[in-house]
Structures are given as structure tokens and as C-alpha cells.
Amino acid sequence: MKKVLILGVASVQLDAVVQLKKMGCETYTCAMKKDGLAADVADHFAKINFMDESAVINYIQENNIDVVYSTGSDMAMPVACKISEKLGMPYFVNSDVAYTCNHKNVMRKKLTSNCRGNIPFQVMENIEKIEISLPVILKPSDSQGQRGIFLINSQAELEEHFDDAKRYSREGKVIVEKYVNGPELSVNGYMVDGELKYVVASDRDTWPEYTGLIHKHIVPSQIIDEEVSQRLRDIIEDACQRIGINNGPVYFQIKVENKQPYIIEMSPRLDGCHMWNLLNRATGVNLMSLTFKHLLQGDIHELDSWSGNIRKMELNFFCQEPNTMMNRNKFKIPNDALDYFWYYETGEMIRPVNGKFDKVGYYIRNL
Numbered sequence: 001m002k003k004v005l006i007l008g009v010a011s012v013q014l015d016a017v018v019q020l021k022k023m024g025c026e027t028y029t030c031a032m033k034k035d036g037l038a039a040d041v042a043d044h045f046a047k048i049n050f051m052d053e054s055a056v057i058n059y060i061q062e063n064n065i066d067v068v069y070s071t072g073s074d075m076a077m078p079v080a081c082k083i084s085e086k087l088g089m090p091y092f093v094n095s096d097v098a099y100t101c102n103h104k105n106v107m108r109k110k111l112t113s114n115c116r117g118n119i120p121f122q123v124m125e126n127i128e129k130i131e132i133s134l135p136v137i138l139k140p141s142d143s144q145g146q147r148g149i150f151l152i153n154s155q156a157e158l159e160e161h162f163d164d165a166k167r168y169s170r171e172g173k174v175i176v177e178k179y180v181n182g183p184e185l186s187v188n189g190y191m192v193d194g195e196l197k198y199v200v201a202s203d204r205d206t207w208p209e210y211t212g213l214i215h216k217h218i219v220p221s222q223i224i225d226e227e228v229s230q231r232l233r234d235i236i237e238d239a240c241q242r243i244g245i246n247n248g249p250v251y252f253q254i255k256v257e258n259k260q261p262y263i264i265e266m267s268p269r270l271d272g273c274h275m276w277n278l279l280n281r282a283t284g285v286n287l288m289s290l291t292f293k294h295l296l297q298g299d300i301h302e303l304d305s306w307s308g309n310i311r312k313m314e315l316n317f318f319c320q321e322p323n324t325m326m327n328r329n330k331f332k333i334p335n336d337a338l339d340y341f342w343y344y345e346t347g348e349m350i351r352p353v354n355g356k357f358d359k360v361g362y363y364i365r366n367l
Contacts, residue, residue, distance in 0.1 A: 010037070010073075074267055104139070120132045120178040123173055127162050147168045201220070202217040274315065319358060319359055320350050322355060
């Protein structure tokens with residue numbers, strides 16, 4: 001029986017714990033607080049800040065844990081990869097790659113201007129004059145979860161929101177990026193020995209009043225044609241090779257302007273929106289199962305199920321303001337829902353994640 005430690009205890013880590021238990025693994029989780037669903041479902045929980053590398057290593061050695069990993073967390077991936085390197089445990093990408101993807105300024109530089117999916121950017125530690133054409137997107141260089149993101153139309157707006165964005169950066173840096181005026185996509189893919197063996201784009205329907213915050217995912221994408229789809233595939237494979245992602249899951253946020261895809265985010269992990277659940281139903285490939293079978297056993301046979309056909313489906317999020325009381329009765333699950341999940345019980349307080357409009361549940365249905 002393999003012993004696997006998952007860093008973090010949020011709902012997306014719960015998905016990983018459930019999959020591992022199905023595979024017969026003994027599951028361990030750790031986080032600063034026992035405030036996530038994964039902590040109760042895992043076989044073991046430890047109150048450890050997973051950013052404390054030494055404490056996590058001690059826990060691994062004390063419990064003879066075989067693998068450390070995480071899903072849906074940019075913060076956890078560099079830690080998991082670095083520890084795996086140090087202890088000779090299995091990993092998909094090295095810690096430098098994980099660090100690069102978690103630091104947008106480093107990622108942009110490593111992609112270089114030769115990458116067709118890259119965009120103009122500027123990194124700041126203090127307020128400077130915006131040197132790229134307006135409008136721009138202002139965000140922390142090393143945060144996650146749509147925190148501290150602002151659409152900026154003037155130098156005055158940059159100065160107004162600069163500190164709000166910077167406070168979410170652990171390294172005290174922000175990045176401004178050329179605003180791409182077009183529809184958004186999420187792209188989930190899987191790399192095997194440097195080749196993109198699986199890729200599916202989904203339309204990102206965001207809440208209009210909250211820049212970038214996801215409302216629903218729709219597959220297959222209804223906004224790109226075959227030409228853009230092939231261009232997107234080429235850009236993603238090229239970006240992975242430039243950054244050094246040769247094996248394992250990859251997740252991209254993309255915007256398309258005038259039929260040209262541009263990379264907004266990229267990460268060597270499963271996404272944080274339960275897309276594996278939607279894509280399993282829509283494509284027949286279970287990315288969660290594939291990821292852990294590949295990592296633990298070198299088994300990629302799950303990809304044999306991929307025919308290229310995609311059923312039209314959606315994953316729709318219920319969202320609510322943070323620091324308010326959950327009431328499931330005010331949300332309606334459609335009668336034709338194939339699956340649904342709640343993050344909170346009625347009466348529980350919604351914890352701030354993005355601080356604006358946080359996920360409290362979701363459902364999946366055919367379209």
C-alpha cells in the first residue's frame with residue numbers, strides 16, 4: 001500500500017484523496033488549519049503549514065510516506081517538487097519548473113518573445129510609469145485564486161490599486177500585462193515524454209462584475225474553430241517544452257484575440273475547478289486517475305480511452321460573497337444534473353479565498 005501525502009485540504013485536494021483511496025493508497029494531508037473537506041476524508045491529517053519545507057520533510061520521514069503531491073494549488077507544487085527531489089520521491093517536473101509557473105514574471109521571461117502565445121509585460125516592486133500600451137491587467141506576480149487582479153485603464157488607476165495587488169504577492173512584486181480583448185478559455189492537457197497527448201479547451205464564462213472569476217466551464221469550446229484549435233495546441237506544446245514540462249497534467253488559462261491564442265496562466269498541475277470530473281464525463285478520460293497512476297505506477301493506459309470526441313457539457317459554479325452564511329436553499333440544482341457537490345453545509349461561514357465572490361458548490365449537466 002503506497003502512502004501519499006497531499007498538500008492542502010481544500011475541495012480540490014479532496015478529489016485527489018478520494019481517487020487515491022480508490023487506488024488502495026493510504027492518504028495523508030497537511031495544512032495550517034483543519035478547515036477543508038480533504039482533512040476529514042483522508043486517513044491522516046497533520047496541522048502543518050505545507051510551506052514549511054523542513055516540517056513537511058520530517059512528517060514524511062516519520063510516517064515513511066512514498067509520494068508527496070498536490071492538485072489545484074500553485075503554492076503547493078514548488079514545495080512538493082522540491083521535497084520530492086531532495087528525498088528521491090517520484091515527481092513530474094522539477095522544482096525550478098514549478099517555481100517558474102508560480103511566478104508570472106519568471107514565466108513570461110522564460111517563454112521569451114519568440115513564443116507566439118506570450119504577451120508584453122512589465123514587472124514592478126514600486127509604482128512606475130506603465131510602459132506598455134493600455135489597458136493592462138495588474139496582478140501579483142506569485143499569487144493564485146484570482147486574488148488581487150485589476151483591469152487598469154490609466155496610470156491613476158495603477159496607483160490606486162497597486163498596493164491592493166502587491167499585498168497578495170509573497171515576494172512583493174506585481175506584474176502588468178497587455179490586456180487581451182477576447183473570450184477566455186481553460187485548457188487541460190496531459191504531457192507524456194515531451195508530447196501533448198491530450199488537450200481539451202473549455203469556454204470560461206466569468207461573472208461580469210468580477211474580472212476573471214469563473215462562473216461556468218463549457219466543453220467543447222464553442223468560440224474557437226479548427227484553425228484556432230490547432231494553433232492553440234501548438235502554442236501549448238511549445239510553451240511546455242520551453243518551460244520544461246515534459247510529463248504530467250498541464251493547465252492553461254488562454255484568451256483569444258483575432259483568432260490568436262495568448263497565454264494568461266500556465267501550471268504543471270490539474271486545475272482547481274474540478275474539470276477532471278467534467279472531462280471524465282465528456283471525453284472518457286479521467287485525468288485525476290491518470291495523474292496518480294502515472295506518478296505512482298508509470299501507467300498511462302487511461303489515455304487509451306481518448307478518441308477525440310467530446311460530449312457537450314457544462315460545469316456551473318454556485319458562488320457567494322465571503323464572510324456570509326451559507327444557505328443551500330437559495331441555490332437550485334437542475335433536475336438534469338449529472339453530478340453536484342457542496343463545499344459548505346447550510347449555516348457555515350464562507351471562508352474568503354478570492355475575497356470577492358467565492359465558490360460554494362457546483363453541478364455538471366449535458367447541454
